[in-house]
Amino acid sequence: MSLLSKFNMDEIMNCMQCGFCLPSCPTYRQTGKEVASPRGRIALMxxxxxxxxxxDEEFEHNMYLCLGCRACETACPAGVPYGSLVETAREVVETRKKEEKTLPFIRNLVFNQLFPYPERIEKLGTALWAAQAAGLHTLARKTGLINVLPRPLAEMQQSVHKVASPTERKKRQKVMKPEGKPAQLRVGMFKGCIMDVMFYETNQATARVLTKAGCEVVFVDDQACCGALHAHAGEKDGAIALAKRNIEAFEKAGVDLIVNNAGGCGAALKEYHHWFHGDPDWKERAMNFVSKMRDANELLAELPELEFKKELNLRVTYQDSCHLAHGQGIRNQPRHLLRSIPGVEYIEMINADSCCGSAGIYNITNFDMSMRILDDKMENVKMTKAHVIVTSNPGCLLQMKQGIIRAGMQDKMEAIHIMDLLDRAL
Structure with a gap:
């Protein structure tokens, strides 16, 4: 297959150049430039x-300036699958770069040496826990050593969660069952890679909430990264290899359904079958995997109402995960869950489904643009006068924590994953 034949011309030609996508695009709103819009990028493709x-470098820049939030897909009257188009464009960029020179060290480290190996991510988590436990982060901030880091990383570390200790992680039960009643469903927990290191307790909270809803939850062995970061960065072969590992792991587990609590991961997991064109055997296995996949909010909406134990007495607003809202079409379920918590006053945020600027590693690779988008989002957050911003994606959660710090609102507001809030109320 030639490099340029990777583009699906039928999908490209489906774009009517109507411009309905322009108001929904964060980078177009920030720059006003046609090449920074979905319509403009498709014209370049x-x-x-x-x-x-x-x-060339200009084409690469315009493809990677996109956050991949897929708000344009919601706005598009022709149903153009922009997300898959921009992934293909980035695959073409990276393939051309590999043909011309060796893979950059950092890129090789991240995509080839780290994310395909869960045990290495686990070790990285242990190192981060050790640094936190030793007070190195606090010392670095107080002495100014933190400024040795590039600015994106120096600012980002302020919002990093406390990482669970190796001892705490070893205590995990591989199977969690509902108390006092038979399980309605046996569900496999897709725990993610960074999610299970940086947000271990959120995964545990998700499992506890699901057991309260009558599920037996299994932390399936041998699962790996979902492959979303690889796919978004043009590393399609790596994404497919990870998808195969996950499909095999959950086939062996024999679960009724598969559940995840990260909007970005979930969108990729639900699109595995699109990654196997020309491979009918794996495509069929991927379709079976996808048929079982549920976001935690989505699954809870299919189960009996949760029985809450306490009132929280909080004013709450919700920040949509782009890949949950635009990629998976899941909007009402988390809002219903929040409104069902006793004592919660739910306030809808203006443009709640506009991107917060996180977008995987975008807030590191395109820091200035990410912060401009985040600061605009925080203006809408402030208008709600909420005590809590709820999200359904780890990247969004870190970004909103950073937004709270940038806005100087640490004493007035917290950001929390919806599963942690539900667990708190249960």
């Missing part, structure tokens, strides 16, 4: 696919 434009 068309030019490259037809060999009228080169796969």
């Amino acid at each position: 068309k030019g490259v696919a037809q060999k009228a434009l080169a796969v």
